[in-house]
Amino acid sequence: MKTVTMLEFRRDAARVLRWLQGGREVVRLTYRGRAVADLTPVAATARARPPASDPFYRLPQLAVSASGLTNAEIDRTLYG
Numbered sequence: 497m498k499t500v501t502m503l504e505f506r507r508d509a510a511r512v513l514r515w516l517q518g519g520r521e522v523v524r525l526t527y528r529g530r531a532v533a534d535l536t537p538v539a540a541t542a543r544a545r546p547p548a549s550d551p552f553y554r555l556p557q558l559a560v561s562a563s564g565l566t567n568a569e570i571d572r573t574l575y576g
Contacts, residue, residue, distance in 0.1 A: 497534075502527045 500512055500523055512523055516537040523535040552574060 497522045497524055499524045499526055499531075501525075502532070 498515060498520055502525060505512055505525055512535065515523060516535060519537075521536065524531050525533040525535065
């Protein structure tokens with residue numbers, strides 16, 4: 497487990513995130529010598545794109561259809 501101080505994290509958070517993306521399992525953040533948080537990478541499945549059936553992500557295609565969408569139709573699509 498890699499330990500990083502809060503000062504190091506504030507100065508170069510991108511480096512810490514690259515460690516996590518590169519396969520490091522846990523990065524422990526410390527503040528004044530005490531552990532305060534563990535950073536872990538998000539599982540690959542959680543980073544996957546949402547399904548194409550999700551109506552929110554289909555709005556651009558729906559909005560440019562020949563008939564167009566009214567505000568009420570957009571609300572129904574988003575909120576059911």
